[in-house]
Amino acid sequence: KAGVTQTPRYLIKTRGQQVTLSCSPISGHRSVSWYQQTPGQGLQFLFEYFSETQRNKGNFPGRFSGRQFSNSRSEMNVSTLELGDSALYLCASSLVSGSSYNEQFFGPGTRLTVL
Amino acid sequence: DAKTTQPPSMDCAEGRAANLPCNHSTISGNEYVYWYRQIHSQGPQYIIHGLKNNETNEMASLIITEDRKSSTLILPHATLRDTAVYYCIVLPNSSWGKLQFGAGTQVVVTP
Numbered sequence: 001k002a003g004v005t006q007t008p009r010y011l012i013k014t015r016g017q018q019v020t021l022s023c024s025p026i027s028g029h030r031s032v033s034w035y036q037q038t039p040g041q042g043l044q045f046l047f048e049y050f051s052e053t054q055r056n057k058g059n060f061p062g063r064f065s066g067r068q069f070s071n072s073r074s075e076m077n078v079s080t081l082e083l084g085d086s087a088l089y090l091c092a093s094s095l096v097s098g099s100s101y102n103e104q105f106f107g108p109g110t111r112l113t114v115l
Numbered sequence: 116d117a118k119t120t121q122p123p124s125m126d127c128a129e130g131r132a133a134n135l136p137c138n139h140s141t142i143s144g145n146e147y148v149y150w151y152r153q154i155h156s157q158g159p160q161y162i163i164h165g166l167k168n169n170e171t172n173e174m175a176s177l178i179i180t181e182d183r184k185s186s187t188l189i190l191p192h193a194t195l196r197d198t199a200v201y202y203c204i205v206l207p208n209s210s211w212g213k214l215q216f217g218a219g220t221q222v223v224v225t226p
Contacts, residue, residue, distance in 0.1 A: 004158075033212040043159070043202075048212030056213045090158050094212065104214060106158030 001027060004107035006091050012113045018079040021110045025072050025093030032074040033104060034066060037088040046089075049074055050096065078112075086114045119203045124221040127197075133190040135220055137203030140184045145207050148179060150188045151214070152199040159202065159216075162188065193224045 005024045013019050025032050034046040045058040049068035066076040072093070078085055088111050092104035120138040127133040139148065150162040163170055163177045165186075170177045176189040190197055202219040 031212050033214070035214075035216075042218060043153075043214075043216035045213045045215065050212070058213070092158070092212075092214075103161045103164070104159075104212070106160065109158055 004091055004093050004105050006089075006107040006110050008110060009108065010111045010113075012115060013081050014115050015081055015083060017081050018077060019081060019112060020075055020077045021089055021091075021112075023074045023076075023091030023093075023107060025074070025091075026105055029093035029095050029105070030072050031094045031096045032068055032072065033092045033094070034074070034076050035090040035092065036060075037090060037109070038084075038086070043090070046076065081114045083114050085112065087112060119205055119217055121201070121203050121217065121220045123218065124223070127190075127193045127222060127224050129195060129224055129226050130192055133193045133197065133222060133224070135188040135190075135201050135203075135222065136185065137188070138185045139203070139205045142183050142205050143207070146205050147207070148177065148183075148186045149204040149206065149214070150175070150177065151202045151204065151216075152197075153202070153219075154196075154199040162201075193222075195224050195226065198222060198224045 007022045031050045033048040035043050037043045047066050048056040052068045063079045068074045088109045090109045092106045094104045147164050147166050149164040151159045153159045163172055163175050165177045179186045200219040200221050202216050
């Protein structure tokens with residue numbers, strides 16, 4: 001079974017631009033979570049989607065948004081990019097069943113650099 | 116979600132068991148203990164989780180104290196590929212996909 005895939009793997013943008021990152025979960029997984037990882041703040045939760053609905057959201061400004069499609073694929077968008085948005089953006093999917101609720105499978109991430 | 120405390124780093128000799136401690140003194144009755152690890156330049160990887168009983172899988176064993184205030188992740192025969200940052204996370208089962216990562220423990224396995 002294929003793992004979580006994220007595209008693109010690397011991205012360079014300039015301040016003020018916007019960016020869209022894509023995530024394809026493991027087949028059958030309906031929950032997709034997004035995380036931001038920076039050297040200073042570590043791994044921080046952005047939001048989680050299940051059945052096209054955002055169920056949980058971290059403490060990030062409204063410039064960070066996401067959505068999930070009917071096939072469970074997800075995208076996240078960052079508008080008006082700032083230098084501090086430079087980070088590794090990780091997507092994770094999970095099956096959402098029984099006691100394995102929080103067993104998340106992570107993709108390789110998208111490395112975003114804002115110049 | 117309960118907070119966790121882990122040592123910032125530890126070394127382990129290849130082939131020996133690595134015992135990674137985690138304190139979670141404010142854990143609630145419905146909260147599970149999860150362990151993830153992140154090898155450099157990769158996404159985190161789920162290792163194991165448990166509620167109150169000890170658990171074992173092909174990767175590791177999880178020992179949770181009777182009062183559930185602390186736990187230990189055991190890598191039985193550490194290899195160089197086990198060098199990673201290990202995260203102990205405590206949360207209820209239905210946390211709506213939100214994993215709260217702390218600083219974790221940097222484990223370095225040496226030959």
